[in-house]
Amino acid sequence: MARKDDYYNRAKQEGYRSRAAYKLKQLNEESHLVERGDTVVDLGAAPGGWLQVAAELAGDEGTVVGVDLQRIKDIDGVETVRGDMTDEDVRTDLVERVGEADVVLSDMAPNMTGEYNLDHARSVHLARQAFETSMAVLAPGGDFVAKVFDGPDLADLKAAVEREFRYVREVRPEASRKESSELYLVAKRRLTAPVREGDELDVEIQDVGSEGDGIAKVEGFTLFVPDTEAGETVTVEVTDIKARFGFAERVE
Incomplete structure (x- = not known):
């Protein structure tokens, strides 16, 4: 059949x-x-x-x-x-x-x-x-x-x-x-994040985490940005989004 x-x-x-x-x-x-x-x-x-x-x-x-x-x-x-x-x-x-x-x-x-x-x-x-x-x-x-x-x-x-x-x-x-x-x-x-992979935006680094990555906030959402320091305003590209946080790379 x-x-x-x-x-x-x-x-x-x-x-x-x-x-x-x-x-x-x-x-x-x-x-x-x-x-x-x-x-x-x-x-x-x-x-x-x-x-x-x-x-x-x-x-x-x-x-x-x-x-x-x-x-x-x-x-x-x-x-x-x-x-x-x-x-x-x-x-x-x-x-x-x-x-x-x-x-x-x-x-x-x-x-x-x-x-x-x-x-x-x-x-x-x-x-x-x-x-x-x-x-x-x-x-x-x-x-x-x-x-x-x-x-x-x-x-x-x-x-x-x-x-x-x-x-x-x-x-x-x-x-x-x-x-x-x-x-x-x-x-x-x-996803609930206000940003998506590939987005480029300017962020202020508010703090540095325990792993040494800069921490930025976008509408309350946390982005970790390597090679940055607290107080900097940098342009970043979002590289990965998780449920409650994401990662971004500095754009030179």
């Missing part, structure tokens, strides 16, 4: 609304996305296969909200918002419902034309819209997942996502069809 038939039949037997449910299961097994008690937002959620899995993973203590232009049939323990995720009113409604989400998911795909470059570009556009929406609702340290078709525009999208998260991976679940070019960008641990 072909793999695609196996997942389709399993979904029917196990009560999932789509075979895509197994993609989220596999993504979660590999990347540890949803935990019990989490708040999860699923963008473009119809018909609801991912919502069913998210509700199982988050449990009764969690909150799961799906957004789609289409009506989603009721799922126990799941809220739905009918509307366009790019609409400001819909985003405001979403924020009011969830506060801050621990995970934002998107399994959206464009209506297929059969023209590879066009379908790829449209998938990147949808993933970028999902990413922008995630920035409105995702909590610091939260995770983001979006489907996209592989191709030349992927690199720019991935670079934009990488600036906002600790790390980003490309994952191809086993449940994806063999002939498909789809993959998932899995972004972990949203």
Whole structure:
């Protein structure tokens, strides 16, 4: 039996609304996305296969909200918002419902034309819209997942996502069809720092740490800068960002 038939039949037997449910299961097994008690937002959620899995993973203590232009049939323990995720009113409604989400998911795909470059570009556009929406609702340290078709525009999208998260991976679940070019960008641990790697800025060295590096503050965020002294104002380039501090090199 072909793999695609196996997942389709399993979904029917196990009560999932789509075979895509197994993609989220596999993504979660590999990347540890949803935990019990989490708040999860699923963008473009119809018909609801991912919502069913998210509700199982988050449990009764969690909150799961799906957004789609289409009506989603009721799922126990799941809220739905009918509307366009790019609409400001819909985003405001979403924020009011969830506060801050621990995970934002998107399994959206464009209506297929059969023209590879066009379908790829449209998938990147949808993933970028999902990413922008995630920035409105995702909590610091939260995770983001979006489907996209592989191709030349992927690199720019991935670079934009990488600036906002600790790390980003490309994952191809086993449940994806063999002939498909789809993959998932899995972004972990949203950054909260006011600066990003590669930024250049002027900072005042306020102190020197125990390892001899200068210490600068940017909106309360600590940057360690080697070869500097307290009282100096220097131009630096940010080289690495951690959860609570970062590193920068002096620019001569």
